[in-house]
Amino acid sequence: MTVNYNKNEMIPAPVVDPDSKAFWDAVQNQELVFQKCGDCGRLRHPPRPVCPKCRSLNIEWEPSSGKGTIYSKTIYRKSPHPGMKAPFTVVLVELDEGLKLISNMVDIKNDDIKIGMQVEVVFDNLTDDLNLPKFRKVD
Amino acid sequence: MFDQYLSRRYQKFGRPDPSAYLIKDKTAIAGIGATEFSKNSGRSELQMACEAIIDAVEDAGLKMEQIDGLVKFAMDYTDEMHLVSALGIKDLAFFAECGWGGGACCSTISHAAAAVATGMAKYVVCYRAMNERSGRRYGRVPGVETVMAAPNDHYGYIMPYGLAVPPSWVALFGTRYMHDYNVTAEQLGWVSVVLREHACMNPEAMFYGVPATLEDYMASKMIVEPLRLYDCCVDSDGACAIIVTTTERAKDLKQTPAVIMGAVQGIAEQGEMMTSLYRPKISLLPEVWYAGQELWRVSGVTPKDVDVAQFYDAFSPLIPMQMEEYGFVEEGEGALFCEGGERIRIGGELPCNTSGGHLSEAYIHGMNLINEAVRQVRGTSTGQVDDVEISLVTGGLGVPTSAILLRR
Ligand SMILES: [Zn+2]
Numbered sequence: 314m315t316v317n318y319n320k321n322e323m324i325p326a327p328v329v330d331p332d333s334k335a336f337w338d339a340v341q342n343q344e345l346v347f348q349k350c351g352d353c354g355r356l357r358h359p360p361r362p363v364c365p366k367c368r369s370l371n372i373e374w375e376p377s378s379g380k381g382t383i384y385s386k387t388i389y390r391k392s393p394h395p396g397m398k399a400p401f402t403v404v405l406v407e408l409d410e411g412l413k414l415i416s417n418m419v420d421i422k423n424d425d426i427k428i429g430m431q432v433e434v435v436f437d438n439l440t441d442d443l444n445l446p447k448f449r450k451v452d
Numbered sequence: 453m454f455d456q457y458l459s460r461r462y463q464k465f466g467r468p469d470p471s472a473y474l475i476k477d478k479t480a481i482a483g484i485g486a487t488e489f490s491k492n493s494g495r496s497e498l499q500m501a502c503e504a505i506i507d508a509v510e511d512a513g514l515k516m517e518q519i520d521g522l523v524k525f526a527m528d529y530t531d532e533m534h535l536v537s538a539l540g541i542k543d544l545a546f547f548a549e550c551g552w553g554g555g556a557c558c559s560t561i562s563h564a565a566a567a568v569a570t571g572m573a574k575y576v577v578c579y580r581a582m583n584e585r586s587g588r589r590y591g592r593v594p595g596v597e598t599v600m601a602a603p604n605d606h607y608g609y610i611m612p613y614g615l616a617v618p619p620s621w622v623a624l625f626g627t628r629y630m631h632d633y634n635v636t637a638e639q640l641g642w643v644s645v646v647l648r649e650h651a652c653m654n655p656e657a658m659f660y661g662v663p664a665t666l667e668d669y670m671a672s673k674m675i676v677e678p679l680r681l682y683d684c685c686v687d688s689d690g691a692c693a694i695i696v697t698t699t700e701r702a703k704d705l706k707q708t709p710a711v712i713m714g715a716v717q718g719i720a721e722q723g724e725m726m727t728s729l730y731r732p733k734i735s736l737l738p739e740v741w742y743a744g745q746e747l748w749r750v751s752g753v754t755p756k757d758v759d760v761a762q763f764y765d766a767f768s769p770l771i772p773m774q775m776e777e778y779g780f781v782e783e784g785e786g787a788l789f790c791e792g793g794e795r796i797r798i799g800g801e802l803p804c805n806t807s808g809g810h811l812s813e814a815y816i817h818g819m820n821l822i823n824e825a826v827r828q829v830r831g832t833s834t835g836q837v838d839d840v841e842i843s844l845v846t847g848g849l850g851v852p853t854s855a856i857l858l859r860r
Contacts, residue, residue, distance in 0.1 A: 316613075316614065324612065325611035325612050325616070326608075326612060327608045327609070327612055328607065328608025329608075333608060333609075358730060359606040359609050359724075359730065365721065384628065384734075385624045385625070385627045385628040385631070385729075385734065386624070386627055386677075387615075387620050387623035387624050387626075387627055387676045387677055387678075387679075388676065388677040389614065389620065389676050390673075390674050390675065390676070390677070391675070392614070393614060393616040393617045393620065394614055394616055397614045401614060403613050403614055403615045403620060403624070405624050405628075405729050405734075411732075412730070413729060413730045413731075414609075415609060415610045415613050415615055415727075415729065416613055417613050417614070428627070428628070428631050443612075445612055445613070
């Protein structure tokens with residue numbers, strides 16, 4: 314794991330509201346899904362109640378390929394949060410379907426994470442009720 | 453080059469004719485005020501706001517009783533109700549607030565200018581007071597519960613990964629910007645070094661008397677890659693106030709008016725609070741581009757007419773990125789423009805942040821940048837540029853933003 318957690322401290326949890334519930338429910342079932350317009354088929358993330366292209370309120374949830382590349386990254390040399398031990402890396406992943414997701418990597422050294430690196434989703438089980446989608450390098 | 457810039461992404465959706473824009477030439481900044489900038493003011497933000505406003509009213513040659521409008525930052529902990537009581541303002545007819553952190557700085561001027569141009573008020577104060585250094589520092593994680601309770605900001609998708617503070621948000625943009633355009637650390641370093649040079653000419657600056665070289669920059673502590681300590685603004689306690697009125701009235705007051713040519717705002721799709729990372733390309737800043745388009749449209753001038761610029765510089769990569777989005781240079785050429793420092797120094801092609809900016813003077817959410825832009829028009833800056841006709845200020849970015857153009 315590239316993030317070492319301090320399990321005595323609270324780890325910031327996802328916010329679950331009516332717009333985001335389906336996303337996080339899927340994640341807890343180890344599935345990455347994205348919002349898809351029920352009319353024009355446009356994908357979007359983060360979830361929003363309306364399609365910005367055709368203004369449809371119909372929402373479907375499309376399973377993600379889970380595959381993508383590293384689009385950007387930053388390494389914390391000092392932790393911003395007592396629940397996480399520095400150094401650790403935050404990545405911006407561009408998924409093959411064109412959407413981007415903030416995440417962390419697993420099973421890799423911070424300095425080995427490069428822009429353009431191919432990655433795939435894995436689920437990091439932090440607590441009994443919290444899975445987070447993270448990524449690992451694909452060889 | 454400017455035509456290419458305009459055609460790059462410009463889509464006109466029935467913008468009003470520039471002749472309908474009542475702000476240009478008819479409104480002006482008549483007074484500026486500030487407290488000292490420090491690590492610990494030792495007094496309340498309300499007192500800081502009052503001191504800066506009293507200073508600005510005196511600077512303009514007005515009486516407090518004449519103030520009839522007030523524009524605040526939504527983020528400010530002080531408010532118009534308590535300022536009216538504290539300062540003995542008798543008849544506040546116009547009050548407004550502007551959102552999005554430092555994105556609000558030039559928005560306050562556009563609101564104030566609109567109010568005086570349309571006859572809603574005569575003398576409008578815009579202000580910001582913040583004990584950001586001794587109080588709640590933005591670079592530290594706030595109460596996680598509080599931040600997470602704002603689902604519209606989508607923090608819930610980033611905080612669990614530790615992407616928790618502004619430097620890390622900007623770092624993700626910075627990494628990709630450097631990757632897309634082969635930007636080097638040294639090029640960003642020149643931004644930091646030149647702004648420090650400017651601060652060393654300004655006795656009010658937090659870093660007055662503390663020069664720094666490119667070697668110092670390269671040796672400064674890495675905070676969140678690629679941002680070093682010297683890429684980050686100086687957390688400060690301080691307050692600034694600015695008085696807007698009509699140009700007609702300003703001419704009868706104490707100071708040379710800084711006439712407003714344009715005061716605009718910009719916002720774009722797929723924006724997030726400093727984390728607009730989901731867009732197809734993140735080395736571009738579409739809200740800045742929109743603000744720029746609007747600024748050049750209403751003012752009728754182009755970037756080559758600008759004599760001095762105060763770019764919002766919470767972090768050093770933001771200066772070259774804005775140069776591109778405001779059309780001073782081509783896409784991807786901002787960092788190259790800053791390399792060596794000559795072009796952005798006082799005396800250079802485009803002198804930038806001549807009081808030291810947020811990196812080295814103080815971080816008062818853009819309001820100290822406006823004060824400096826006014827001094828440049830008046831000819832009273834410690835880093836005075838020769839023969840300034842047109843002076844630019846830009847607002848915070850990574851958020852809905854704003855900009856103003858001032859002239860003599
Ligand atoms: Zn649609």
